[in-house]
Amino acid sequence: MKYEIKKEQVHDTTVDVVKKMLESSDKLNLKDYDATYKNFRWEDYYDEIKWFERGKTLNMAVNAVDKHIGTPVENKIAVIWESKDGNVEKYTYKQLYELSNRFANVLAKLGINKGDRVFLFLPRIPEVHITFIGILKTGAIAGTLFSAFGYDALKDRLGHCDARVVITTPDLLERVEHIAEDLPALEYMIVVDREGKFEDKEVKGKKELNYSSLMSDVPAEYNPMMMNVDDPAYILYTSGSTGKPKGVVHVHGGALIQHLTGKWVLNFNSDDMYWCTADHGWVTGVVYVILSPLSNGMTTLFYEGRFDSEKWYSLIEKYKVNIFYTAPTAIRMLMKYGDELPKKYDLSSLKHIYSVGEPLNPEPIRWGYEVFGRYFHDTWWQTETGAQMIVNFPCMDIKIGSMGKPFPGIIAGIVDDDGNELPPYQEGNLALKRGWPSMVKEFWNNPKKYESVFKNGWYITGDMAYKDNDGYYWFMGRSDDLIMTAGERVGPFEVESALIDHDAVNEAAVIGKPDPERGQIIKAFVVLNKGYENTPELLDDIKRFVKQHLAGHAYPREIEIVDSLPKTRSGKIMRRVLRAKELGLPIGDLSTMVK
Numbered sequence: 001m002k003y004e005i006k007k008e009q010v011h012d013t014t015v016d017v018v019k020k021m022l023e024s025s026d027k028l029n030l031k032d033y034d035a036t037y038k039n040f041r042w043e044d045y046y047d048e049i050k051w052f053e054r055g056k057t058l059n060m061a062v063n064a065v066d067k068h069i070g071t072p073v074e075n076k077i078a079v080i081w082e083s084k085d086g087n088v089e090k091y092t093y094k095q096l097y098e099l100s101n102r103f104a105n106v107l108a109k110l111g112i113n114k115g116d117r118v119f120l121f122l123p124r125i126p127e128v129h130i131t132f133i134g135i136l137k138t139g140a141i142a143g144t145l146f147s148a149f150g151y152d153a154l155k156d157r158l159g160h161c162d163a164r165v166v167i168t169t170p171d172l173l174e175r176v177e178h179i180a181e182d183l184p185a186l187e188y189m190i191v192v193d194r195e196g197k198f199e200d201k202e203v204k205g206k207k208e209l210n211y212s213s214l215m216s217d218v219p220a221e222y223n224p225m226m227m228n229v230d231d232p233a234y235i236l237y238t239s240g241s242t243g244k245p246k247g248v249v250h251v252h253g254g255a256l257i258q259h260l261t262g263k264w265v266l267n268f269n270s271d272d273m274y275w276c277t278a279d280h281g282w283v284t285g286v287v288y289v290i291l292s293p294l295s296n297g298m299t300t301l302f303y304e305g306r307f308d309s310e311k312w313y314s315l316i317e318k319y320k321v322n323i324f325y326t327a328p329t330a331i332r333m334l335m336k337y338g339d340e341l342p343k344k345y346d347l348s349s350l351k352h353i354y355s356v357g358e359p360l361n362p363e364p365i366r367w368g369y370e371v372f373g374r375y376f377h378d379t380w381w382q383t384e385t386g387a388q389m390i391v392n393f394p395c396m397d398i399k400i401g402s403m404g405k406p407f408p409g410i411i412a413g414i415v416d417d418d419g420n421e422l423p424p425y426q427e428g429n430l431a432l433k434r435g436w437p438s439m440v441k442e443f444w445n446n447p448k449k450y451e452s453v454f455k456n457g458w459y460i461t462g463d464m465a466y467k468d469n470d471g472y473y474w475f476m477g478r479s480d481d482l483i484m485t486a487g488e489r490v491g492p493f494e495v496e497s498a499l500i501d502h503d504a505v506n507e508a509a510v511i512g513k514p515d516p517e518r519g520q521i522i523k524a525f526v527v528l529n530k531g532y533e534n535t536p537e538l539l540d541d542i543k544r545f546v547k548q549h550l551a552g553h554a555y556p557r558e559i560e561i562v563d564s565l566p567k568t569r570s571g572k573i574m575r576r577v578l579r580a581k582e583l584g585l586p587i588g589d590l591s592t593m594v595k
C-alpha cells in the first residue's frame, strides 16, 4: 500500500490525512466501507459463522474451534505459545478441539451446569485458550481475572457472582486460598502446574485439584451445549467511575461481530501471522486474543512475558508477524527505546498495525510509520461493547488523531445528557444505538445500573467526543472519574477502598493524573490518622498495601498527604476539584462544596 499525506481542516485545527493508494497485492477483506455500511444488515452475514440453527442457536466455542474440524484448517496451528524462558509450544485447531473437549468433560464431571460461573486466574499460558473454550462448550459462563489482582480485587469479583470454580496456577493459588473463606459458592480450584507436581488437597473446605490428572481421566469427545443468541457466554468485571466493578455479561450471539471485526478491521487472512499483546484478563484479550482470531482460523502468537522492547521486536521478526494489535502505552514505551533498536530487526513482515485502549496521539502514529513503514490504525471500543465499534479500516483514509468511523451495523452518535443527537463538531456523549449483537446483556445482579447507561434508545458510553462532517469521530475524554492507566481501566472507588483499609489512612481520594507514557497515573490524596507521620517509608508501605490487596497495576504511583478533602455537603468527595487543582485548571462551580 502506498500513502500520501494531505492536510485538511477539521474544526479549528489542521490535521494530517493519510490517503491510501491500494495496490493489487493489498488483500483487503473490506473494500468499500461506505457501500457496506449503507446496506448493512446483520442477517445478511449470518453465514459467516457457525450456527446450530441459523440466527437462533449456536455456541461461541463451536464457532471458534469445532467448526474447523474436518476442514483443512484442523491441522493448522491455532496458537504458538512462547514462554518467558523462550520455550515454544504449538497447538493445532485439532489439538485445541480435543483439549477443550476434555476440559468440558472435566467440568461436567465436577457437576458444573449451564450458567455456572467458572473463572480463569492464569498467566498467559496455553491453558487459557483450552479452558476458556472448554467452559463455553458446557454452557457455563467463563470469567477471566488479571493475574496482577490481589485479595480484595479477587474477592469482589469471585464473590459477587458466586463463582464455583477457579482455574489457577501454584504461584497464584495462595491469593485465592487467602480469601477462600469469604467465597461460600467456591467449590474447586483447578491447579495448572506445568511441572506436573501439584497434589490434590483440600484447603478451607475447597477442593484443589491437579489439572493434568483431571484432563487425563476424561474422553476427548464432547457434545457442546446448544445456546440461544442471548444466552450468557462470558463475564468480565470492569471498573466504573463509582462503586465496585460491574460484572459485564456477554452472550453467545456476539460471535458474529467478533468474527466480522477480525475479518474487516484487523483484516485477518488465513495465511497471516497475528499477534495481539493484550492480556486475557481484559476484554481485548478475550475477544481479540482468543475468540475472533480462532473464529477466523488464524495462527496467533501468545507470548507469556511482559513488555520488553527488544523481545517484542525479536518476536515480530522470529514469527514474521503480519498483523499486530497493541495499545498506545506500549507504543510509547517502544518509542522510549528509540529508533535505532528497531533497525536491528527485520520488521518487514508487518502489514497491518492497530491500537486500542486509550487515545492514540499523532506522535506515536508518525513514529510508527518511521519504524514499521505502516500507520497504526486506532480502534475504539469498551468492555461493554464486546467488540470494536469505531475504527480505522484498512480501506479507509485515516485522519491522524481520529478514532475512525462506526463498524457496519453500529449506529454511533454524539448526544446531549438527555439523549438528543448533536450536530457535527459539537462535543457531547459518545453513544451507540442500543441492540448490536455483542452489546452487554446485563451487569451481573445490578439491573438498576444497567438501565442507567441507556438514554432515549442510546447506550451512553461515558466517553466524550465529537464527530466531523465526514463522520469521523474524535475522542475528547471521559465524562466521569474513570481512570485509564497504561490502557487498564481502574475505578477510583476501588483504590480509595483499598487505601482506607490501611491503618494509617483516614480518608482518601484518587484521580487520574496525565502522564506522558502511561496516559494517566493514579494519584491519591490521603488524610492520615492521628499518630501517623508523612514519611517516605509510610508512603511506600501504603503503596505496597494497595498492590497486595487490590492489584499490582492499580496502586497510586503518587500519594500526597493532605489535611482534608474537598467534599459536597452530602459528604461526597469532589474529585474534580482535586483534578483541577492538580492540573492548574479552573475549579468551576463550588456551590455544593463544604467550606
Ligand code: WTA
Pocket: 238, 282, 283, 284, 355, 356, 357, 358, 359, 360, 378, 379, 380, 381, 382, 383, 384, 403, 461, 462, 463, 475, 478, 484, 487, 488, 489
Ligand atoms: C478508552 C478497552 C480513546 C475509553 C477495549 C473507553 C479509548 C475505555 C480508545 C474502555 C481509543 C478505548 N481512544 N480512548 N481508541 N479505546 N478507550 O473497557 O475511555 O478496558 O471508554 O475496553 O477505554 O476501556 P475497556
